[in-house]
Amino acid sequence: MANNKLNRMTSRDDDFSKWYTDVVTQANLIEYGPVKGTMIFKPYGFGIWELIMQNLDKEFKKLDVENVYLPLLIPASLFQKEKDHIEGFAPEVLTVTKVGDKQLDEDLYIRPTSEVLFSQYFKNNIQSYRDLPIKNNQWVNVMRWEKNTRPFLRTSEFLWQEGHTMHSTPQEAQEFARTMLDVYTKFANEYLLLPVVPGIKTEKERFNGAKETYTIESLMYDGQALQSGTSHYLGDNFSKVYDINFQNKESGVEHPYGTSWGVTTRLIGALIMTHSDDQGLVLPSKVAPTQVQIIQIKNDDEQIVEVSKKLKQDLMDTFRVKIDDSDKSFGFKISEAEIKGIPLRIEVGPRDLQNGVVTISARDNQEKTQVKLDEVVDFVTKEITNYDERLFTRAKNNLATHTFEAKTIDEYEKGINTKPGLYLVPFCGRVECEEEVKKRTSTNSRCIPFEYDHSEEPCFNCGMKTTIKAYFGRAY
Amino acid sequence: MANNKLNRMTSRDDDFSKWYTDVVTQANLIEYGPVKGTMIFKPYGFGIWELIMQNLDKEFKKLDVENVYLPLLIPASLFQKEKDHIEGFAPEVLTVTKVGDKQLDEDLYIRPTSEVLFSQYFKNNIQSYRDLPIKNNQWVNVMRWEKNTRPFLRTSEFLWQEGHTMHSTPQEAQEFARTMLDVYTKFANEYLLLPVVPGIKTEKERFNGAKETYTIESLMYDGQALQSGTSHYLGDNFSKVYDINFQNKESGVEHPYGTSWGVTTRLIGALIMTHSDDQGLVLPSKVAPTQVQIIQIKNDDEQIVEVSKKLKQDLMDTFRVKIDDSDKSFGFKISEAEIKGIPLRIEVGPRDLQNGVVTISARDNQEKTQVKLDEVVDFVTKEITNYDERLFTRAKNNLATHTFEAKTIDEYEKGINTKPGLYLVPFCGRVECEEEVKKRTSTNSRCIPFEYDHSEEPCFNCGMKTTIKAYFGRAY
Numbered sequence: 001m002a003n004n005k006l007n008r009m010t011s012r013d014d015d016f017s018k019w020y021t022d023v024v025t026q027a028n029l030i031e032y033g034p035v036k037g038t039m040i041f042k043p044y045g046f047g048i049w050e051l052i053m054q055n056l057d058k059e060f061k062k063l064d065v066e067n068v069y070l071p072l073l074i075p076a077s078l079f080q081k082e083k084d085h086i087e088g089f090a091p092e093v094l095t096v097t098k099v100g101d102k103q104l105d106e107d108l109y110i111r112p113t114s115e116v117l118f119s120q121y122f123k124n125n126i127q128s129y130r131d132l133p134i135k136n137n138q139w140v141n142v143m144r145w146e147k148n149t150r151p152f153l154r155t156s157e158f159l160w161q162e163g164h165t166m167h168s169t170p171q172e173a174q175e176f177a178r179t180m181l182d183v184y185t186k187f188a189n190e191y192l193l194l195p196v197v198p199g200i201k202t203e204k205e206r207f208n209g210a211k212e213t214y215t216i217e218s219l220m221y222d223g224q225a226l227q228s229g230t231s232h233y234l235g236d237n238f239s240k241v242y243d244i245n246f247q248n249k250e251s252g253v254e255h256p257y258g259t260s261w262g263v264t265t266r267l268i269g270a271l272i273m274t275h276s277d278d279q280g281l282v283l284p285s286k287v288a289p290t291q292v293q294i295i296q297i298k299n300d301d302e303q304i305v306e307v308s309k310k311l312k313q314d315l316m317d318t319f320r321v322k323i324d325d326s327d328k329s330f331g332f333k334i335s336e337a338e339i340k341g342i343p344l345r346i347e348v349g350p351r352d353l354q355n356g357v358v359t360i361s362a363r364d365n366q367e368k369t370q371v372k373l374d375e376v377v378d379f380v381t382k383e384i385t386n387y388d389e390r391l392f393t394r395a396k397n398n399l400a401t402h403t404f405e406a407k408t409i410d411e412y413e414k415g416i417n418t419k420p421g422l423y424l425v426p427f428c429g430r431v432e433c434e435e436e437v438k439k440r441t442s443t444n445s446r447c448i449p450f451e452y453d454h455s456e457e458p459c460f461n462c463g464m465k466t467t468i469k470a471y472f473g474r475a476y
Numbered sequence: 477m478a479n480n481k482l483n484r485m486t487s488r489d490d491d492f493s494k495w496y497t498d499v500v501t502q503a504n505l506i507e508y509g510p511v512k513g514t515m516i517f518k519p520y521g522f523g524i525w526e527l528i529m530q531n532l533d534k535e536f537k538k539l540d541v542e543n544v545y546l547p548l549l550i551p552a553s554l555f556q557k558e559k560d561h562i563e564g565f566a567p568e569v570l571t572v573t574k575v576g577d578k579q580l581d582e583d584l585y586i587r588p589t590s591e592v593l594f595s596q597y598f599k600n601n602i603q604s605y606r607d608l609p610i611k612n613n614q615w616v617n618v619m620r621w622e623k624n625t626r627p628f629l630r631t632s633e634f635l636w637q638e639g640h641t642m643h644s645t646p647q648e649a650q651e652f653a654r655t656m657l658d659v660y661t662k663f664a665n666e667y668l669l670l671p672v673v674p675g676i677k678t679e680k681e682r683f684n685g686a687k688e689t690y691t692i693e694s695l696m697y698d699g700q701a702l703q704s705g706t707s708h709y710l711g712d713n714f715s716k717v718y719d720i721n722f723q724n725k726e727s728g729v730e731h732p733y734g735t736s737w738g739v740t741t742r743l744i745g746a747l748i749m750t751h752s753d754d755q756g757l758v759l760p761s762k763v764a765p766t767q768v769q770i771i772q773i774k775n776d777d778e779q780i781v782e783v784s785k786k787l788k789q790d791l792m793d794t795f796r797v798k799i800d801d802s803d804k805s806f807g808f809k810i811s812e813a814e815i816k817g818i819p820l821r822i823e824v825g826p827r828d829l830q831n832g833v834v835t836i837s838a839r840d841n842q843e844k845t846q847v848k849l850d851e852v853v854d855f856v857t858k859e860i861t862n863y864d865e866r867l868f869t870r871a872k873n874n875l876a877t878h879t880f881e882a883k884t885i886d887e888y889e890k891g892i893n894t895k896p897g898l899y900l901v902p903f904c905g906r907v908e909c910e911e912e913v914k915k916r917t918s919t920n921s922r923c924i925p926f927e928y929d930h931s932e933e934p935c936f937n938c939g940m941k942t943t944i945k946a947y948f949g950r951a952y
Contacts, residue, residue: 031601041544043542043544049545068517069517071515071516093575094574094584097571110572120510121507145575
């Protein structure tokens, strides 16, 4: 098959990092922006994000979450009130100091996250227990200046949703933070076909300003983990600092309890590093901007043009379908559809049409099936489900074969350096201990899973008796 | 009717400006952000914007426009290349100079608009005539530091869409800019029920960097105009400056021709100042987050609760419908629905239910109709159309009764100061002449309409012979 483009793509087993860059650029997802670490989402890349937004937003709305928009800029003085929070973000916050040539009276921070502004907003909108719970979300851009950037995974500006809620009791807030993690887990599984390990962050890895951080961790093809969504139980940290109060049913005054939760455009990075291969992008059907590409073997044959249009018509109620009727060569069109990770291809050619069939193939296994014209809709409907199942199964296998246990730091160190993956270890949970592990292995804990065997064992690093187990591993 | 809230609303005939602020805050659309001139879109206010986005985006996609996302920050050096463009925006551009405590090597501007970045993007993505036209759009936040701000109308940060296209010929680009103005006109009429005057901006009022600016101007209840959407034909201005080239069919190299076009959250301001009244907001049904509010006269009566649920069930496939089952007083619920401008109210009460009816009233005329339970869906379907028609008719009447002609600057000056509105005047089109008019009357031209009588007449201000006529007036 003539395939000039593919020849330029690095193999993922040879150089995973270079392969990743090849995929994101050759699949036309992004290009680099003029400011360091920024990224232009091209139509195909933004299309994936649009589908993530649309579908995840529906799940939020089912939980009575309402969308809002809070300002981009936060006055420095306001931000500095919550000490842990500012400490965590200060080194990477972009600061506006001027308008035109004029110095501003006060520095303004570009939001790295919006707990601070939401706190102000909640303060103004919560008086009584009747105002609670209050559940808001926004789909916005945020900025965190990063030293080492990679498309989608770590960029100075990224797109995300940040949800913020307030509740009258700690139980309700904590429960809501957990519920949102379940929403993320379900979404990762069903839409992105990402198997994830849900759990709790250790104290060291906790969000600055949170009492507890829940996370879903996914595992990339190369055995490295990727934090794919977090949900924080904030307790009354922000309520106290920003003076948010409500009158309870007994007319007493209390601080409400908060949560915040978010997923970002790095989910697209997770998709790529989980499903894609040496031929380019492989997209789960639910977030594929084009699910079915109809490729005409000739674009000047009347019957081919007609059948293509008819097929598109038949499929478009249920699927996102496109005809490639360009005058590029057939081989080039196939390559393009492959590189872009379009789940199903329908080839419409003269020989097949003589037999009343078209040839359908799936992006992942490339098996070709000849399908009668009047059976195309049925076939596509079934095959797209099978395709998604195959992707999810492969990803689950990858997670399973990269999940290990270790009992000592030596065992862990040797393991992580030879067989990358997630290592379940007995862990004391102390910040200092984790810092030692990090110093020695350059790896972090990923999470304390929700379910594990709680038998008492010595911490894998310091030997202190513990009933906690945590996953450690290298991460993006 | 018990109505504490309404008493606090200023009458629009007494103090239009204060009335406007009362409506936006009491209808719970926004509150002010901590940074001067910024605004928090509360759920109800953002809900209107979501409906505008969803519906307008569909119209863009019909024209094969694809969404993208370009970075927030623009390097100062890059911005400064197009001289007119930077001159127009420089005084109001917010500038990032630091990250944490560290000075950046180069100042970064927060986008006031993105022609500059799109130019870079187009440069990288246009090689041949085959790549044209290229049609992109983004829904984003932008910032322009404003001295005098008003919610929605003029804010330091606002939300908008900015479309950017490139074409191989000036004709095609110009035509596309006009097509987009037609899309805006249609959308303003059909979704926002805003009658608009479409036309061309004078040289003085043209967008910095454009060859031609098309605009739709709407007219508020108080007779002041509001620029409600613009579409610019950029010619090859940006192509030349940013070195965008393509190979034409004859293998020659040419600069492509551009357009850009946008509408902003000020459309919500236009809505308010066109339709709302002394009882609060009045929303066109197509952009009303809640179209039908079911109000229970008692919320502890089993039959009322059941009928309310059933009605909601029946209506929710076609309409955005909510039940107010709170324990607030009936009068308070009515007031709230009024203030929020919900198009139709269904009151479910015990006496009506004995007769198998509910009482339906529309926000604008408050006429009450008793409707049989099994006829509610039909009635609502018809009445919501009638409601929209009444709103549009009223707005058109307001435009008609505020549209005048003037032949001399004296006549215009006297008119604009006693009968505010749009004045069609013979105008030479010169920047200096328009500046004189502005100095004298503090008003601007709004547009040169697409259709008018082209007979030669003396310019209303300088007396120079002209066949051009333009609308002048006071504007937000």
